[in-house]
Amino acid sequence: MRSLRYFVNNIDRILGYTAQHAVLIVIAILIAVTVWVGVGILVRNNRHMARGVLGVASLIMSVPSVALYGILVSIPGLGLSRQSAVVGLVLYAMLPIIRNVYVALNEVDPAVMEAAKGMGMPARRILFRVQLPLATPVILAGVRVSVVMMVGIATLAVFIGERNLGVLIQQGLVRTRPDMIIVGAVIVSAFAVGIDYLFNKLERLLVSPGIRGEAA
Amino acid sequence: MKTLIRLTALTALLLLTVFPALAGGAAEVTREGPTISIASKAWTEQLILGNMLLEILRSEGYPVEDRTGLGESDVIRPALHAGQVDIYWEYTGTTLLTLMEHDPVGDPDEAFNLVKEWDEQNNNVTWLDYAPANNTYTIMMQEDEAEELGLETISDLAAYIRENPEEISFGTNDEFYERQDGIRGLEELYDFEFDPDGVRFMTTGLTYGALREGQVDAAVGFGTDGRIPAFGFINLEDDKQYFPVYNPAPVVRVEIVEAYPELPDLIGQIAALLDGDTLAELNRRVDIDEVEPEDVAVAFLRENDLID
Amino acid sequence: MNWEQLTDVVHQEGRQLVVQHLELVGISLFIAIAIALPVGILITRPPFNRWAPQTLAFLNTAQGVPSLAVVAIFLPIMGIGRIPSLFALTVYALLPIARNTIAGIEGVDPDVMEAARGMGMSPRRVLARIELPLALPVVIAGIQTSAVLTVGTATLAHLIAGGGLGRLIFSGISMHRPEYIIAGSLMTAALAILIDQAVGLIHRWISARYSG
Incomplete structure (x- = not known):
């Protein structure tokens, strides 16, 4: 109840915060997905390099974000800026994306790959026509x-x-204001669910019906 | 398609909410010169103090930028030295002990002169006049429990712990545990030792909640915090005057003072008003009455005729 | 930088902090696997697949809320210390495991499943003999991500009296001592990589058993 009152009384402020959150997240997601999916594709055939990259990603993810932001701020050129915030978020996204790209591309059935090669497809075509579509989920x-x-x-x-x-x-x-925490937490998690919902729609567009499973 | 419509509506809503916020803002900028970027750390007293600077400078027509609510000095200091932050309130004792790694100092003027000289020599940063409030550490207990055990001073607590070594658990943040004027020096001076298994680390703001919920028997807090009376705590008296001074003062880049020579006098009017009771009352308005720090800052400046 | 003081602290408390950290990670990861793996499997098959969107929405919510907020909200109920730390860490580890379990199982070639059913295998046998072994690499990848995430997040336990290596990092932040932050981060990272490798070893052991 107190949370609701806080929300109503401070609606302008809260909407402003929400908008800022949205802007930051959208920038970070676009960069993170492009860069890390790309890196994952680049290292897919090189076990050593993949290990190295995943090691770095693990290292970054195990540093608490508060400490990571502290480090980024002291780097000249970043400082107190949206760039620092974006860089921090993008770095945290590294591990889950690259790991899944790497595993997924390497798990494509060797028989399918053989078949594609046998049909005379060049490596690049195999990547885009066979491997990536199968690995997308x-x-x-x-x-x-x-x-x-x-x-x-x-x-x-x-x-x-x-x-x-x-x-x-x-x-x-x-x-010590649980009402503020609850308002913040509820909106943040609604955000998480909302964005995930959009990705669910995206997945339906990207994944061909032939390899799509039942669940979300 | 439905998704698309919803998405468009959401975006429009977001944009609508951002732009009034950007266009909003009070007084006009009437002075020429560099924009003054005002920072603060992210807790109550700091937010109030930071907003006071923001409001008074804004109403006097200075170009200002609001950077209140940042992290601790590990974030603010690099930004200050790089010129991304121009002014913020710091406590003399904090700079003295953590940045300079100097021994604790009990005299306000001595502490102030030390930090001012150090910052001017090393960082091209100066300190404006400090406020009389002393926001030093305090050892808090729930009033009922302290009364039951007959404890009023830290000496009482020390004596009690010497006799019942495993009974009192203590909530502390890292800073108090680590620093020279923290727990070890306290134990040495008062000749006792907290049960090592009873010392529980937590983040600064949580010590009040943990003490209220009975998760710990005693905890460290800050003397000017409004939650101490409101949560029914008492401050155990520091009868041996162990804790050093922590006077808040505006720390500002020298360039800014050179660009606006009249700035120190203007801000000095605020600092002079801030004694311990005043600051505690302002903190209480935020922490207990649940008024926003910005509003408390504005009301205070109005009450004292510092802004219209 | 004051390396001597750091050496003292590490010498006196290092072992205890590492042990506390490992306990937090080990216990919460174990519970998270025990929950997320079966849940992930269940919601890929009828009749439970009806609940897949809700389950995932719940897990997304859990992952989206900052961990300190969760702890602060539950403070009056759970207090501070190890219990709320373990609770928050477990909740955090669920999503990557569940997501990858689902993606892994759904990625199994429908033709292979058809063939297995054609051979008269029961659904349970298809799951155990075909789907899980084929999904295993993806499932393990999810567990590895969760493990690394948990090792990192467990540093926050220190902020609510839960112990662990966060002690060094957060002391470093509040006391402006970069050497503490560096030492704490390196030890955390080392643990993360160690646990990651351990899960990888378990993966190889399981695969060897299946194919052998």
């Missing part, structure tokens, strides 16, 4: 995990100057 599973994580982690970017829903959570914590 697993790749999207990784992307969707990353996206949901980014929505949550974006709240911590308030420490480096973003004004998003994290303000409600952060100030709720230091001011």
